[in-house]
Amino acid sequence: xxxxxxxxxxxxxxxxxxxxxxxxxxxxxxxxxxxxxxxxxxxxxxxxxxxxxxxxxxxxxxxxxxxxxxxxxxxxxxxxxxxxxxxxxxxxxxxxxxxxxxxxxxxxxxxxxxxxxxxxxxxxxxxxxxxxxxxxxxxxxxxxxxxxxxxxxxxxxxxxxxxxxxxxxxxxxxxxxxxxxxxxxxxxxxxxxxxxxxxxxxxxxxxxxxxxxxxxxxxxxxxxxxxxxxxxxxxxxxxxxxxxxxxxxxxxxxxxxxxxxxxxxxxxxxxxxxxx
Amino acid sequence: xxxxxxxxxxxxxxxxxxxxxxxxxxxxxxxxxxxxxxxxxxxxxxxxxxxxxxxxxxxxxxxxxxxxxxxxxxxxxxxxxxxxxxxxxxxxxxxxxxxxxxxxxxxxxxxxxxxxxxxxxxxxxxxxxxxxxxxxxxxxxxxxxxxxxxxxxxxxxxxxxxxxxxxxxxxxxxxxxxxxxxxxxxxxxxxxxxxxxxxxxxxxxxxxxxxxxxxxxxxxxxxxxxxxxxxxxxxxxxxxxxxxxxxxxxxxxxxxxxxxxxxxxxxxxxxxxxxxxxx
Numbered sequence: 145x146x147x148x149x150x151x152x153x154x155x156x157x158x159x160x161x162x163x164x165x166x167x168x169x170x171x172x173x174x175x176x177x178x179x180x181x182x183x184x185x186x187x188x189x190x191x192x193x194x195x196x197x198x199x200x201x202x203x204x205x206x207x208x209x210x211x212x213x214x215x216x217x218x219x220x221x222x223x224x225x226x227x228x229x230x231x232x233x234x235x236x237x238x239x240x241x242x243x244x245x246x247x248x249x250x251x252x253x254x255x256x257x258x259x260x261x262x263x264x265x266x267x268x269x270x271x272x273x274x275x276x277x278x279x280x281x282x283x284x285x286x287x288x289x290x291x292x293x294x295x296x297x298x299x300x301x302x303x304x305x306x307x308x309x310x311x312x313x314x315x316x317x318x319x320x321x322x323x324x325x326x327x328x329x330x331x332x333x334x335x336x337x338x339x340x341x342x343x344x345x346x347x348x349x350x351x352x353x354x355x356x357x358x359x360x361x362x363x364x365x366x367x368x369x370x371x372x373x374x375x376x377x378x379x380x381x382x383x384x385x386x387x388x389x390x391x392x393x394x395x396x397x398x399x400x401x402x403x404x405x406x407x408x409x410x411x412x413x414x415x416x417x418x419x420x
Numbered sequence: 421x422x423x424x425x426x427x428x429x430x431x432x433x434x435x436x437x438x439x440x441x442x443x444x445x446x447x448x449x450x451x452x453x454x455x456x457x458x459x460x461x462x463x464x465x466x467x468x469x470x471x472x473x474x475x476x477x478x479x480x481x482x483x484x485x486x487x488x489x490x491x492x493x494x495x496x497x498x499x500x501x502x503x504x505x506x507x508x509x510x511x512x513x514x515x516x517x518x519x520x521x522x523x524x525x526x527x528x529x530x531x532x533x534x535x536x537x538x539x540x541x542x543x544x545x546x547x548x549x550x551x552x553x554x555x556x557x558x559x560x561x562x563x564x565x566x567x568x569x570x571x572x573x574x575x576x577x578x579x580x581x582x583x584x585x586x587x588x589x590x591x592x593x594x595x596x597x598x599x600x601x602x603x604x605x606x607x608x609x610x611x612x613x614x615x616x617x618x619x620x621x622x623x624x625x626x627x628x629x630x631x632x633x634x635x636x637x638x639x640x641x642x643x644x645x646x647x648x649x650x651x652x653x654x655x656x657x658x659x660x661x662x663x664x665x666x667x668x669x670x671x672x673x674x675x676x677x678x679x680x681x682x683x684x685x686x687x688x689x690x691x692x693x694x695x696x697x698x699x
Contacts, residue, residue: 227610238603238607313611
């Protein structure tokens, strides 16, 4: 699925009224089957960019086109169908506690399943081999029937990525897929994502903290700073000077590991109890 | 010199003190009329006449009545009470689940990006109003209505519990779902799942323990409210307590109260067990 952004500005719904928009005048064109990594210091707007591209956030101005269609002109039903054709993997894996890995991974296929089929799959997982294969790609085959709240943070993140392999999507938008992984696992996970995307002809847009991983795996790099595109060049043209300008004032992020804490989801607040 | 000492004094004094004193006084002034209006005179409990009445009543309650025939009736009526509470809560659950589903904002697809669309918003509002209406009428009033309609007996109690508890379950289910973590459900919706799919694959596993624990607690409440409903002729243990009170059988009342304690303790155990199994 081709992504086109024309002069897109976007602000977070929760942002203060006077705050500058998170994205300013973004122009981006990623062809069908293209791969692209977005880098930049924290707060540059990487997550917002992915959310806009995933139709999770409507641009405040400018145009977004996915596969030649303007999603925000579609009816709500058609928009939801379009969302079923893309996969947005948030940075914190969206896994509810008590769910088993097999169910969490098969949930990626929900847009392609009817309600009855998806309920039957809760009673007995419908496609265990597919879930097994997806987890196996991320070296997690032994966690197939493990509960997602009983595995480590890195394993949770990889379960979240394995879900992408089952999604009926031709566009993957992956936000910081490596933030909870050690360097070896991170390399493996990223190459699984990139290779699978290439095999299937899936368009891949990934935001990364790890600049070296981005340069090693992606042909095209977009540098984002303060909501604007600082550069949009082939990986070979990302020079040291460009990176230093991009990360000016945040050099630690350029050299050190990603400063992201993976916190387990907070326990729900105690229920309000009222009785006579 | 004196100025220095007084500024040091000022620093040691709690600046919030005067405000607290004022609000405590204001609360007393506001509450006093309430005590007058409710004829709150606890010292009357300690007067000679009241003490004698209390002593007579307490004396009559001991020992508990454990006669075979009476216990058999207690067992039968306990069963009826449990059945009434269970049927009422089950009906309430069946009605509350779809209303919760309609009224939960977390499952709104249009609210994923910005404002909720008009029609779903109106539908949510309607569902919420219906829940408010259902729970603002106490089950006692519903029971009085249904005793007229379907006659004396547990059916009236079941219907009364079902209606009021639909409102309560629906409201609290909605609050549990909305106050919990919604990240997983929103991710599924953003990736094109339907509302029901997101509910079953994310929201339900996320909140199952709280929902079940609250439902069991409501079942316990239903057992206790069946006492009140018994007084208006809905049957069960409540009606027995009413009869025993009227015939001044203190021992029987004690037995019945002990059965209630046992039932509440039982529901406590069931709830703890369910939470452990699901935890």
